[in-house]
Amino acid sequence: MSSPAIRTLLDAIRESNGELLSEIEGVLPVIRPHGEAATLDWINACRTLSDFERDAGRAFVRGSREAEKVSESVLPWTRQALSIMRWRHSSPAVEGFMRNLPRAFGSLGHAGEERWANIGLTWCARSIECGCAYFATPVLDVAGRGGGIAAIEALNTPAEELYESRKLQLATFLPGAIRVRNLLGVQAVLPWAMRGADIMQSGRTRGEAYFRLESEESLALLLENMQGYKLADRNRLLGILLEVWLGEGLELKESTWSPEKGRPFMEIDGESLYFPAVMGNREEAIISVLHAAGHMRHGTFDRTAMKQMFTDAKAEFPEDGPVSWSPIFARYGEDAMRFQLIFDMCEDLRIESRLQKQIPNYFQRLISNAEAARTRHPDSAEYYDLGIATARDALRASRGEPVLDARFAPLFEAGATLADAHRIACEIYAVAEQDASLPPVRDPEAFTAAFLPGRGPNSTRVAHPQDNPDENSQTQPGQQEENQPDEQGEDESESPQESETGDEQDGGEKQETAGYGDTSGAAKRAESRPDGTQQGRGPADKGIPYPEWDYRESRYKKNWSWVQEKRLGESNLSETQRLMKQYSNALKRLKKAIQSQKPTRMAPRVKQLDGDDMDLNAVIEFVAEKISGRSPVPTIYRRREQNQREISVILLADMSTSIMQHLPEGGGRLVDRIRAGVLLFAESMEEVGDNYAIAGFCSKYRDNVSYYNIKDFGESYNEDVRSQIGGLSGRLATRMGAAIRHATKHFERVESRRRLLLLLSDGRPEDYDDGGDRRYLHEDTRMAVKEAVAKGVHPFCITVDTMANQYLPQIFGAGHYLVLDQINSLPNKLPEIYLKLRK
Amino acid sequence: MKTATARQRGVEHDIVQIPLASDTAPYYEPQGNEVAVFEAAYKRRLPVMLKGPTGCGKTRFLEHMAFQLKRPLVTVSCHEDLTSSDLVGRFLLEGAETVWQDGPLTRAVKAGAICYLDEIVEARTDSTVVIHSLTDHRRKLTIEKKGQEIDAHEDFMLVISYNPGYQTVLKDLKPSTKQRFVGLNFDFPTEEIERKILMAEVPGLTHENAQQLVATGRKARLLKDHGLEEATSTRALVYAASMMCAGLDPVAACQVALVNPITDDPELAEALMEIVNAHFAV
DSSP states (O other), rough: OOOHHHHHHHHHHHHHHHHHHHHHHHHHEEEEEEEEHHHHHHHHHHHHHHHHHHHHHHHHHHHHHHHHHHHSSSSSHHHHHHTTTTSSOHHHHHHHHHHHHHHHHHHHHHHHHHHHHHHHHHHHHOHHHHHHHHHHHHHHHOOTTTTTTHHHHHHHHHHHHHHHHHHHOHHHHHHHHHHHHHHHHHGHHHHHHHHHHHHHOOOOHHHHHHHHOOSHHHHHHHHHHHHHTGGGGGHHHHHHHHHHHHHSOOOEEOOOOOOOSSSOOOEEEESOEEEOSEEEEEHHHHHHHHHHHHHHTTTTTBBHHHHHHHTTOOOOOOOOSSSSSSHHHHGGGHHHHHHHHHHHHHHHHHHHHHHHHTTHHHOOOOOHHHHOOOOOHHHHHHHHHHHHHHHHHHHHHHHHOOOOOOGGGGGGTTOOHHHHHHHHHHHHHHHHHHHSSSSOOOOOOHHHHHHHHHBOOOOOOOOOOOOOTTTOOSSSSHHHHOOOOGGGGGGGGGGGGGGGGGSSSHHHTOOOOOOOOOOOHHHHHHTTTTTTTOOOOGGGGGGGEEEETTTTTEEEEEEEEEEEEEOOOOOOOOHHHHHHHHHHHHHHHHHHHHHHHHHHOOOOOEEEEEEEEEHHHHHHHHHHHHHHTTTOOOEEEEEOOSOOOOEEEEEEEEOOOGGGSTTSSSSHHHHHHHHHHHHHHHHHHHHHHEEEEEEEEEESSTTTTEEEEOTTTTTTOOHHHHHHHHTTOSSSOOOOOHHHHHHHHTTTTOOOSSEOOOOOOOOOBTTTTTOOOOOHHHHHHHHHHHHHHHHHHHEEEOOOOOTGGGHHHHHHHTTTTEEOOGGGGHHHHHHHHHHHOOO | OOOGGSSTTTSOOHHHHHHHHSSSSOOOOOOOHHHHHHHHHHHOOOOOOEOTTTTTSSSHHHOOOOHTTTTOOOEEOOTTTTHHHHHHEEEEETTTTEEHHHHHHHHHHHHTTTEEEEEESSSSSHGGGGGGGGGGGOOOEEGGGTTEEOOOOOEEEOOOOEEEOGGGGGGGGOOOHHSSEEEOOOOOOOOHHHHHHHHHTTOOOOOOHHHHHHHHHHHHGGGGTOSSOOOOOOOHHHHHHHHHHTTOOOOHHIIIITTTOOOHHHHHHHHHHHHHHHHHOO
16 A cells, blocks of 8 residues: 555665554554655654654654644654754753654644744753753643643743743753742742742752752741641730630641642641641631641540540550550551541541530631632542531531431540441441442542641651540640650750850859859959869858658758859850841830830929929929928929839749740740840840849759849849850750749848849749659749739739649749740830830 | 708718618619628628729619618718728827817727728729728727727628729728628629610610610620620610710710720721611611
């Protein structure tokens, strides 16, 4: 049938390359119908490509069948393939081109395909690596979901721009850019890549990691630009809402979710709630957080119920330690996703029925939000709709109305447990398996799409069973562990902060002053400083003894805790300067606020013998009394002037190890905020003019409580003090009682009507030798506070420990403490709180 | 609500007003034994101290008691610049003559009224010591400037109030002042009572709305530790109820009465609005 021309050509190929011929002959029948000219061209192309590079030729021949089928043509793509050949080392490009051809024709049409190929050819002209990368990338990925050729062009524009301006290789750019485009839209690609190109210039590995979306800065940039509700920024709000609706003691942490991991969900493990950085919208985020907390509060992790469930599932339940959920699902093998969806729905209904009682209109909100989302994943729409229907049923049940679907009814009862949810899920699954009313789900995307907004897979993390299922308990067992004392700081030598804590223990002894029973002030200390080199622990440097309260025996232990007054060894002026710069605006604002307060703050002294203003009341009184025949003293002036020092204040900072921790929300360590806070405090105190002192404390065992005098009363606020504040760091534990007693003693030397002891803390009182009996130091601190009050000192505690509501009221009394739930606000808040207190 | 001192509106009248039988009694819903305690204290003429957060009903309680006991009520709101002259009295000029004018405390002492020093901690301590001699067995008021003293009228009674919050850490009453009083602790009423109060204060409020408002208030008070200086008061709930009955949408009514006034912190406001929305926006 073949024309002579074709036959000659094939013969020629047979001689040079027999292998190729057999491949060509395999495809030939689908090419022939396009006419002799086209067939000839095609065979020639095969030959040319093969001669050019063997792999290219083979790829061309093999791809031709599919290409012809979709495009119903031969010549256009044959020509395109030949034009790629113009460049050396282009065979990967040809291979990629051929692989993509069917999809390109199928999704872009003929015109689109031509444009797509032309863009690729332009890239080949720029650099063959880029061309190869272009053609190697699946065309559907480049086009995105339903994007077409326009999407490809949109993505190509920034790529060309960056190649021209920064020589950014397409291979580096394209895979990341596609993901960024899919997540954030095409407008986000250019800024993202620009930043990446900058990073690339500073380091290739770092840059590549950025473009692979693996580096922190890349993810951070993504999150910043994500649409939706950013939970990380709203941590405080969510925490407040949890406390309002479900009580204190639930811990919110950020999970490791990142945008390309698919739909974000809350996660729970029986100890904490983990939130993703971003969620679809505010409603979804809030419902999710409340929902997850509901699991924590209402027995999803109850040990008894979990055990029952494992027994029902004929799986072994570990006696202690964390529990993996997988045995529950393992039985269902391939179909685990279907069972998991059913099980999660049952358990969610159970939890939410209880939440409805605590949170008014919870179901209404869940349902209306779920209905607002119009799109369903085709493979799991049944689950989504059933979710809504059953939620409606639960709502009916909560109102005492009859339910429509009796299968789920037992879950709405108050006494239902996790095991009941599991049992009902098994029953429903058994039926679904028969009648396929709930279809099997295999695709992870369909799986995640099956959950109503606000719900999510409950078993993503290993579970920590809760032993105390008391719903009203304010403290979850998990937390107890979390709050373990800072004594872990004992092996602080391993911590990276070691370099900063140079003044700990022995290192600090150099600075140690000879103990002095009388607090005779700075002068004496200054004397004793030069000979601070004395070594050893003679009675002289044991410090000042204080009694300690033992609640178990209801008595004071005499001379129990020993406080050594020291100077802070380290100083860091550059840190101080940095902080001053960072907070210069805040400082300006503060000073302005203080100045504007001044006239009222410094109450005018009325009834003075002389002054710059008349005291009208006094004048009237004077005249009146004079006329009535008395001889009043002419105290008729008022003067705005600072009264004799009315308040003196000690800012006493907790310098335990825990302040060295990094802030969960990022942006440095707690100690940075404390330094800044103390610094702003000192600056504003200078402005206010009150008498103040700054000190820090830490402890290790009862006989080693260090009291660092950073600035004493009457001492000037100089560079030395400033740089010491910059050098503040954490070490050891928190024996608060002894420190309070010592600070109280400091006040004895000061003449002032009001004395305020401001304690800045980040956790409960603890020491290495409290034997795990928290109550001991709590009680002692409480007594120390009482003693201080009796001596006319008002202790006030400012803490950043969000759990502090559990112990501070007992220690300091209601109204004598403040919990700052935003650590970042500490620097600004500290002076503000003081100003408020002193009013 | 009509009270004894509001009979003629827009006309000045004396601060000492004996309640008339024709007046409407100020509404008060007892929360515990405070009425009995107050009556006992009044029998013995012991001074009383009312402690509790803003807007929980201290002043209303006193209005109510004064009415029940048929005694005039003289209220002095204390502030930082309040001097003892402001309480006791001062000489005034009238033409070339001077006249002595009694202060509210003196008026009350003479007339046998109940004298109410509201937020006493705000006053300077030196001005509050004038009440010392009135609050023990002497029951005398010394008028230093005139060189006189007055034995209090046998029906005279002194009541002070204060609000122990963290703002006043440094302004506590002197222990010597405190221990002269019988102390009554007030707190926000229980759910049941608070609902009754709302229904009584705001005629026309539906039972359901009252219930929702009370529940909202309960939850909102939990935010106290997060930086709210004052918790949502019963008074604020009454305002919200009034706004609702004046035709405002419940959520808007709560926002203007319960959220906007008590915080400037956007996050706290958002949390409060969440609570409001959960209860009212369906």
